Amino acid sequence: MTAVNEWAFIGIFLAVAWVLPAAPLLVSWIFRPRRANAIKMQTYECGVETVGDTWVQFKVQYYIYGLIFLVFDVELVLLFPWALAYNQLDFFAFGAGLLFIFLLADALVYAWRKNALEWA
Amino acid sequence: MEAVCENIFSTLAPCLTSSGWDPSLAQFVSILLGVLLITTFPLLLALLLIWAERKVAARVQDRLGPNRVGPFGLLQNIADALKLITKEDITPAGADRIVYNMAPVIAVLSVILIWAVVPFTSTNIGADLDIGVLYFVAISSIGTLAIMMAGWSSNNKYALLGSFRVVAQLVSYEVPMVLALLVPVMIAGTMSMQGLAVHQLGMWFIFTAPVSAIIFYVSNLAETGRAPFDLIEAESELVAGYNIEYSGMKFGLFMVNEFIHAFTANALFTVLFLGAWAGPFATEVPILGFVYFMVKTALLYVPSLILRATVPRVRIDQMMAFNWKFLVPVSVVNVLVIALALKIAQGLGLTPENATDFVSNIPQTIVLLIANLVVVVFALTLVRGSVRKERLMTSGKRAEPAAGDAEQKALAATVAGH
Amino acid sequence: MLEITPNTIAFLVFALLSVGGALGVVVSTNLIHGALFLIVSLFGGAGLFVLLAAPFMAAVQILVYIGAIAILIIFAVMLTRSMTSLSEIFNRQWWISAIVAVVMLGLLLVGAILPVWGPSGTNAMLPVSDAVGTTVDLGIALVDGNQFVLPFEVASLLLTAAMIGAIVIARDNE
Numbered sequence: 177m178t179a180v181n182e183w184a185f186i187g188i189f190l191a192v193a194w195v196l197p198a199a200p201l202l203v204s205w206i207f208r209p210r211r212a213n214a215i216k217m218q219t220y221e222c223g224v225e226t227v228g229d230t231w232v233q234f235k236v237q238y239y240i241y242g243l244i245f246l247v248f249d250v251e252l253v254l255l256f257p258w259a260l261a262y263n264q265l266d267f268f269a270f271g272a273g274l275l276f277i278f279l280l281a282d283a284l285v286y287a288w289r290k291n292a293l294e295w296a
Numbered sequence: 297m298e299a300v301c302e303n304i305f306s307t308l309a310p311c312l313t314s315s316g317w318d319p320s321l322a323q324f325v326s327i328l329l330g331v332l333l334i335t336t337f338p339l340l341l342a343l344l345l346i347w348a349e350r351k352v353a354a355r356v357q358d359r360l361g362p363n364r365v366g367p368f369g370l371l372q373n374i375a376d377a378l379k380l381i382t383k384e385d386i387t388p389a390g391a392d393r394i395v396y397n398m399a400p401v402i403a404v405l406s407v408i409l410i411w412a413v414v415p416f417t418s419t420n421i422g423a424d425l426d427i428g429v430l431y432f433v434a435i436s437s438i439g440t441l442a443i444m445m446a447g448w449s450s451n452n453k454y455a456l457l458g459s460f461r462v463v464a465q466l467v468s469y470e471v472p473m474v475l476a477l478l479v480p481v482m483i484a485g486t487m488s489m490q491g492l493a494v495h496q497l498g499m500w501f502i503f504t505a506p507v508s509a510i511i512f513y514v515s516n517l518a519e520t521g522r523a524p525f526d527l528i529e530a531e532s533e534l535v536a537g538y539n540i541e542y543s544g545m546k547f548g549l550f551m552v553n554e555f556i557h558a559f560t561a562n563a564l565f566t567v568l569f570l571g572a573w574a575g576p577f578a579t580e581v582p583i584l585g586f587v588y589f590m591v592k593t594a595l596l597y598v599p600s601l602i603l604r605a606t607v608p609r610v611r612i613d614q615m616m617a618f619n620w621k622f623l624v625p626v627s628v629v630n631v632l633v634i635a636l637a638l639k640i641a642q643g644l645g646l647t648p649e650n651a652t653d654f655v656s657n658i659p660q661t662i663v664l665l666i667a668n669l670v671v672v673v674f675a676l677t678l679v680r681g682s683v684r685k686e687r688l689m690t691s692g693k694r695a696e697p698a699a700g701d702a703e704q705k706a707l708a709a710t711v712a713g714h
Numbered sequence: 715m716l717e718i719t720p721n722t723i724a725f726l727v728f729a730l731l732s733v734g735g736a737l738g739v740v741v742s743t744n745l746i747h748g749a750l751f752l753i754v755s756l757f758g759g760a761g762l763f764v765l766l767a768a769p770f771m772a773a774v775q776i777l778v779y780i781g782a783i784a785i786l787i788i789f790a791v792m793l794t795r796s797m798t799s800l801s802e803i804f805n806r807q808w809w810i811s812a813i814v815a816v817v818m819l820g821l822l823l824v825g826a827i828l829p830v831w832g833p834s835g836t837n838a839m840l841p842v843s844d845a846v847g848t849t850v851d852l853g854i855a856l857v858d859g860n861q862f863v864l865p866f867e868v869a870s871l872l873l874t875a876a877m878i879g880a881i882v883i884a885r886d887n888e
Contacts, residue, residue, distance in 0.1 A: 395746075395747075395750065425769065426769060426848070426849060427769050427770055427773050427849060430770070430773040430774075430777065431769075431773060433773075433777060434773045434776035434777040434780075434781065435776070437776065437777055437780060437781025437782070438776070438780065438781070440781065440785060441753065441780065441781075441784065441785070444785065444788055445750070448746055448788070456792075460789075460792070463785060463789075467781075467782070467785060470781075485850075487849070
């Protein structure tokens with residue numbers, strides 16, 4: 177098996193796999209009753225009529241977590257080739273990885289100290 | 297000829313060609329058959345998983361669980377599926393219809409796609425990608441997206457709030473999970489799932505990297521929304537979470553996604569730390585490997601069911617603090633210490649010449665275990681520090697009578713924050 | 715001239731996803747829809763990376779761009795107030811960017827069809843397997859003192875700076 181075939185498998189997989197979850201939806205679309213009315217279609221908020229816009233303003237904390245995650249994500253992606261080749265590398269590579277992760281940990285410590293990791 | 301026909305998922309082609317098929321057509325048909333097998337497998341499994349979950353939860357709560365439809369209630373889920381299919385579908389007014397309908401499909405798709413790289417036996421794997429580990433990490437992140445789509449398109453405040461919390465949880469716990477994954481990749485020097493499985497023929501990674509295994513297990517519990525981390529469906533706070541507006545089969549798909557995802561996470565743990573299909577005679581008789589694989593995964597899965605039925609849910613701030621202030625630092629230190637230990641082992645000439653031989657793995661394993669102990673000591677100091685801090689805070693509160701007032705204010709601020 | 719192989723079909727599909735998604739980003743007036751179209755476009759890009767025999771880049775594309783940046787964009791959109799559907803076009807310079815885009819496309823087309831740049835298009839004739847390295851090669855190159863170790867470390871520094879900057883901006887009330 178060549179690498180091309182492996183990805184051909186993934187490609188066909190991608191083309192076929194979404195049919196399986198979509199099929200029950202289709203079957204259900206054929207069989208289900210349709211007795212919609214305006215009250216039934218109301219947004220469900222524990223029986224209380226919904227007030228105002230759904231677009232409530234979110235706190236910035238979500239964004240900060242997202243950003244910290246993004247930074248870590250990029251770092252981790254760069255670390256994967258390093259980890260992959262690790263056995264073939266010399267001790268210098270450990271130093272390079274150490275410095276890389278150390279700079280990353282720096283950012284985490286900073287966020288911690290600035291209370292950016294607190295939820296509330 | 298038998299040798300090439302072994303992989304029922306993708307190398308049937310030579311057999312078909314030898315029986316007179318056009319080679320490229322044979323290739324296509326063999327891949328298609330493999331794809332159909334792998335995609336239906338987790339969906340059929342889901343029926344069994346839901347049954348197991350209900351039975352275990354019932355036993356923990358001193359009930360019987362489903363026992364009417366079929367033997368031991370095994371057919372209960374088929375009855376439930378039929379019911380869900382014939383249910384009226386309610387799309388709330390103001391929902392974004394296209395996104396709303398796509399979300400459950402994408403959620404299930406993101407889990408099924410992972411099974412393409414799971415090595416079932418020594419010869420049977422969908423696609424043995426060079427970047428197998430990264431592939432599944434990438435695919436899992438698509439599941440996060442599906443939840444975001446579901447929450448946003450429902451046009452419901454609870455759903456939006458729930459989905460945002462879940463997404464914050466999922467992305468946060470992805471960091472320690474991926475950091476834990478670096479360690480097996482580092483030891484084995486490969487990212488292919490089959491490569492990792494073969495490398496563990498000598499020594500399972502749970503023995504060489506137990507700390508990574510624990511981090512991976514815990515963060516996977518959070519990734520799949522299980523056990524103490526099931527804020528995904530915090531009924532008491534958010535009614536139901538991101539899928540509140542979904543009904544009928546669409547809701548069913550989200551449930552199926554959840555169950556398959558939990559099982560898939562355990563299957564991946566088996567591949568990465570428990571040697572996948574490794575076991576006596578697994579290389580000679582591939583079908584035995586499949587049995588070992590499923591047994592190992594099931595043995596991992598059942599504790600997570602009992603855990604789910606027994607432990608209370610954590611608060612979201614506790615969950616975030618646990619991740620960023622404990623799991624992430626520990627896993628960062630873990631990667632560094634293991635990297636150092638591997639280089640030391642290499643320098644001392646302890647790296648096994650033949651990774652599939654048990655005895656030649658022992659020296660390196662001892663070095664790595666010592667490294668793991670260092671990480672555990674670091675983790676314990678971290679815990680001690682935070683416990684001491686908490687004790688100081690509570691004693692400070694007791695000394696200050698106005699603390700109750702401040703707490704009330706903090707609560708009001710939290711409510712306003714949402 | 716153009717053979718219909720599975721590869722070309724896959725290329726067409728992914729190219730269509732990529733360009734169509736990009737078009738959706740520009741055209742849609744709903745910010746969240748724009749973000750979702752961006753994801754479609756990026757997914758097409760990931761597929762193209764696979765066709766170029768760079769699966770690592772494809773994984774990075776999905777993991778970082780779809781898994782992290784798209785999520786971040788949606789979080790950022792939700793931080794704003796009620797901007798899902800913009801009825802008017804705020805950007806009055808759209809026609810300038812349209813002209814620039816068309817000129818760029820023309821230049822790229824010329825460059826792709828006529829071998830104006832590079833050693834007269836011979837690179838394009840190389841078989842894929844000879845032209846690319848593996849992910850292991852990438853790992854070795856990233857920490858090799860003579861190759862990319864400095865960019866590797868600078869990338870880490872840059873990310874740290876980005877995170878610190880964001881925290882400072884987001885929590886300026888303290």
